[in-house]
Amino acid sequence: MEPNSVAADSSRSAPAVTPNYDDGIVKMFFTATVIWGIVGMLVGVIIALQLAWWPANLNLPWTSFGRLRPLHTNAVIFAFAGNVCFTGIYHSMQRLLKTRMFNDTLSRIHFWGWQLIIVSAAVSLPMGLTQGKEYAELIWPIDVAVTLIWVAFAINFFGTIAIRKVQHLYVAIWFYMSFVLTIAVLHIVNSLAIPATLLRSYPIYAGLTDGLVQWWYGHNAVGFFLTTPFLGLMYYYLPRAAERPVFSYRLSIIHFWALVFLYIWAGPHHLLYSALPDWAQTLGMVFSVILIAPSWGGMLNGLLTLKGAWDRVRTDPILKMMVVAVSFYGMSTFEGPMMSIRAVNGLAHYTNWVIGHVHSGALGWVGMMSFGMLYWLAPRLFNRPLAYPKWVSHHFWLATIGIVIYTVAMWAAGLMEGLQWRAINDAGQLVNPIFLDITARLQPFMLLRLLGGGMYLVGAIMMGINFWQTVNGPERPEEADALPQAA
């Protein structure tokens, strides 16, 4: 226990002392996060069911896998993870910079604009309206709306930095800045298109250039939407929850700059063994491998910050969630570079291994970090004790076991596919000439994935119920400094 950090913790002991902060906007984003999180994960479980049992697509175009899959990815990335980032950023940056947000109207425009974009995505994608670029499917009018709302957010964000009451910019703020700036650049450049009608447009890039720009965008959506803002959240919420100093300031600086510099080059590893020139493939692969250490810098700074607090990690489910999150971050940032090595990619590409990799990052890192942050934030933000503190622990175990089942099933499925596709017998013939045979053998793994994903969804729904009951429950009694946590 660090008495100093508790003493300096103004927001915690008495929120009334700092009425200047706009916590209303944080509550709005918090609520949206929980709702979209459950919706996005539910759609994920539905399409997982469709892969295991096709009649679940209802034989309707609007509910077919090809339309619901982009709905799932857009919902969990931009609706769930996006709102998580905004919740955490609006909450932590006001406190880190000791100032209210630059402009409350911009905050509301950002909130309502973003939710409207999500709703329009949820309507247009099942209708089959798409640009066909992964994670950039939304049609051009929605792309324009995203740009405008993002600019509003950026003005508000940098405005707040400009009017800050402290000189030093804490590491979390650097990571937030890389998020706001880079996503703007990525989204605008990749979405450049000539509108033909209100619903259709043609990208300004053709062929291979389009592919390269798309994966420069796609990979850095992972890098700057699902990694850097979450590292920022980790740098604020993990030391707050652990009440420990951050392990190394120097490591934060080095791994931050190394990460943002290297990430942006790694996109071509999505195009290995394609028409992309060899030198560009090498570039993507080499930069991906060099990314291991900068990524692990974040993991180390998270884990080593907990040094001296491990006794609390054993009992506090919030810290457990953060530890699992950071561990999965370390695991998937090792797995990713391995998969971008030419020889490994030749086996792994187009298989379910890739899906497993993405979900160990998404469910393990992004999801667990989000849950930890939300559980830590809820009692403080709403000034009420958690309704069901024990459920946090249940959620933790459901989610953790769910992720393990999910990723192991996908690894097995991916390796099986990769090996069976390429298997050649002594006569030089394909051992499995019928592609469909291999696909049919995936069914048990698809069922296991459904189970793992289902457990993860149940945990998220329990969290939603917990927060609902918390918000509608009695206020926290005075002087309750030590928040009740699950034992």
Add this chain to the structure above:
Amino acid sequence: MSKQHEPRVLGHADEADGIEEYDNPLPDWWLGLFWLTIIWGGFYAVHYHFWGNRSQEGEFIAEMQAADERWPEQAQAAIQFAMSDAAVTSGEAVYQQNCFPCHGVNLEGGIGPAFDDDEWIHGGTADDVLRIIREGVLTKGMVAWEGILSPEQINDVTAYIVARNMDATGRTLDSYLASSGMDAEPAEADTVTVAPASDSQGSQSEPED
């Protein structure tokens, strides 16, 4: 530097909402890993593109050459069409595993043409059927099954198709063998030019180029 002493805190806490930061050095193994990957990256790139002169295309050519050496191209032995009950039974299994998605469970057709009528788009003798299965009709999406199915399997599925077609049309087995160009067919299946089939079914032979 000594790692024993208690690390110094930087004193940023009042500017970071109470979060303090230690002045710990970079872990040696972490820094070592970082340098190692950078050096490896440079070495790999130079090796791949200059010393080793490797390329994606080169890799493909080498793999194909190795395959050609291991499995030298053999003259494809002509399959003598042989009809028997055993062949029909085994052919049914092959058909119901591989052919039905396009040609229908009951040979009624679908994506591909039907086999339960008198219409033969690419030739209607047993030899024509054998040839089409072996070589495929790539322009129409029919896969070349030679190499996927064994010669016996190709014969058997042909026997099954002929037997079912006989049931449906009432033709005799001889009528499928009538204009058999099998004897005339050259051993090399790759460049086979099918002898114009002038059988009574009005089948056109596919001009192959």
